[in-house]
Amino acid sequence: MADPQELADGLTEEEARREISDVRIRWRTRQVLDAAVRLMNGNGFHAVSMQALAKEADISVGLIYKYFGGKEDVVVAVVLDLVGEIQSAISERMAAAGADPVERLAAGFAAYCTVMDSHRNASLLTYRQSGVLSSQARNRVKMGELSNLSTLRKAAAQAADAGLLIPGIDLDLLVFDLMLLAQGWALKSWHFPPSYDVGRYIAAQTAAVLRSSLADDARQTYRHLLEAGA
Amino acid sequence: MADPQELADGLTEEEARREISDVRIRWRTRQVLDAAVRLMNGNGFHAVSMQALAKEADISVGLIYKYFGGKEDVVVAVVLDLVGEIQSAISERMAAAGADPVERLAAGFAAYCTVMDSHRNASLLTYRQSGVLSSQARNRVKMGELSNLSTLRKAAAQAADAGLLIPGIDLDLLVFDLMLLAQGWALKSWHFPPSYDVGRYIAAQTAAVLRSSLADDARQTYRHLLEAGA
Amino acid sequence: MADPQELADGLTEEEARREISDVRIRWRTRQVLDAAVRLMNGNGFHAVSMQALAKEADISVGLIYKYFGGKEDVVVAVVLDLVGEIQSAISERMAAAGADPVERLAAGFAAYCTVMDSHRNASLLTYRQSGVLSSQARNRVKMGELSNLSTLRKAAAQAADAGLLIPGIDLDLLVFDLMLLAQGWALKSWHFPPSYDVGRYIAAQTAAVLRSSLADDARQTYRHLLEAGA
């Protein structure tokens, strides 16, 4: 009954509009998040004013409030963004590492460290939540962190099931420690000489953790990982 | 030129005055630091105003500025105070642990964790300074942290010299990890169920670290430490 | 100079367009005014943002600016709209009241009160303009109010001419008081218990005013009005 062209156009138009809107939202959001991370580099979040953020993001103050509910929302978004990036990195590198659960675990840890290294400043935020964020926001961040760990934990569980890990080992503690070590690089890498880079850190920590958790039978298999840190 | 009597009196009086002054300064300082730690519990430092601090410390705002240069100085002092307390705790517990270097190391780690546990909120500060503090202040904090580690490192070195540790192990990394694990409890203990307390954490992490670093020959000797975490 | 055909077409078309345009303008204007009144209910005008108004009116922000010069214009329009509604109500009810001037006056007052009651919130606006509006706009509002009163005044004058009112009574003051009483209901009806409604208010105030202004000879005639408030 309706002109098919018009109909088609109509649909397309609305679709197109939504497309554009979605693209814009993503673009604006990214603008702000990137600017936020850039500014937090050495100032902490409390020191970053919304006007400074707007300026850095090359956007008006008011517009930020169109895309984020307020300052807290921006913090949460930055942190969750980081969490998401970690998740992606871990998944990708683990997939690329093949089927061996220990290799996958090592790859996941390496990915974690690598992301922390490149987002050293943003990651500090994770430690600034305590009282700044509402408990709801805090919970969202925690959930994100846990979801990251669960990916690692799966690989660890597979390794344990395959008898590759020390019997009776506490898998939760294992991945908890992996997280601490990964985050530790972002937070405390100034402890190491400038020549020390992520690569060496990853190798050394991987070796240390595996020494602590690998079953005796499996040590030969993963000799390359155990010795890399030497 | 000066009246000798006055001079003599002046000196004594001045000395006495200094005594009193010193005591007062220490007392006032402590008042403020304690209040600061108390207030930071659950709010972070940025959320604590100087007037709130003054009220909590039962002191006037103006007086805080007589004893501290400003707000930043208070933060630095709080952090350094914590560092000092860690130092004391480590030293004491290590001394009480006897001569065995591994026992001493474990005791030092336990002490570190225990202090972090009781000052959970203050320790978060260590992670909030990055850009808030001047680089000079930041350095002072870093030096403090390093001095804490060096105490642990000495014990580790003794253990290594005694052949109790895996040959060729990176001692710096070892103590670095101990620090991360200790601080990790303060920062991330929400990862664990409420029933999990510092004691279990210390036992488990001690076991994990020793599994990773103890020489094969020494494992029998420290079986009580290795198995405590199970 | 101009193509006659185009001219002819232009005229007809233009006329049609104007028709349509006029209708649209009225429709849009009403949309906005109704939305404005609805929103002002319980918030006052300052609390209503243009974007909220646009949303309530189901119109875009930009379009409001096509039909109104700005926010102030909207306020003025709302108030004038109310004034107009009062005018209509008064005229209608007075016409329906028949020829007796006192009955007409009472009917006019009742109409005034009734409108104020149903537009309680909008009427508050009349009291919020003082400095917000330009003196020009303020004058337009005043003129509107005066024109409302003049309708009442005519009936009062007729009553006076017919010897129904106390000789020498100040008619301006009489209608002024009627206005105050009518507006008083909108502004201060919280003084009365919830069971007290406009109807009772109208009856009581009508009786009070007539007791004050009716000539002795006329009291018998309007006994129904004088006793209604008891």
Place this chain on the structure above:
Amino acid sequence: MADPQELADGLTEEEARREISDVRIRWRTRQVLDAAVRLMNGNGFHAVSMQALAKEADISVGLIYKYFGGKEDVVVAVVLDLVGEIQSAISERMAAAGADPVERLAAGFAAYCTVMDSHRNASLLTYRQSGVLSSQARNRVKMGELSNLSTLRKAAAQAADAGLLIPGIDLDLLVFDLMLLAQGWALKSWHFPPSYDVGRYIAAQTAAVLRSSLADDARQTYRHLLEAGA
């Protein structure tokens, strides 16, 4: 045991300090209230910013917040201040009017009008509460207004008891109308020619109200009030 002088001094000192503090509070509060009233003259309260208020009061913004909880508190204080002044004026003038209840009522009304006249601008505030104030604040204002009315109502009740008023008259409505008329002068005196002043207004309205409420027997006694408005 204690040096009486010191004791005396101590007491006096604390007392003196409180004295001074109280005086300061009152002084500052008045500074702000006066400035607020001055600024509201033709701008309405929403148009007055805290910084403008601070400037007008010759005080810093921050200090206003020491004496008032926020902007709303200032409005409430201004209104309550006015209410209090009305109360005082009514009480004084009624006391000065002697024992006759009708004279007292007339005096109270005159006082009400007079205060409204001299605080014409502040009184507008009373009408701006609806949505701007919290319901709690609104209630405080209402209570104030009611307490003013109750003073008038007592005189009215005495008059009624003495048989001076029309039997069965609604006293609440009577004082309600007195209030409306008094406030009406502040709000709508532009209805009258410039030559018309409060004095004439009071006389005319007093006469009008008494015509409406005085018992027939009493009309002779208060002829001076009934005829003053002519």
Place this chain on the structure above:
DNA sequence: CATGAATGAGCCTTCATTCAT
């Protein structure tokens, strides 16, 4: 030494208004 009243810059947030589409 000690106080706390006073300051005012600066923060987060809102919203009237514009303009490209």
Place this chain on the structure above:
DNA sequence: TATGAATGAAGGCTCATTCAT
């Protein structure tokens, strides 16, 4: 004609810091 994304000035409020007492 109609939209709504974008702007940025301005508002309420806080709080580090000073200074007269």
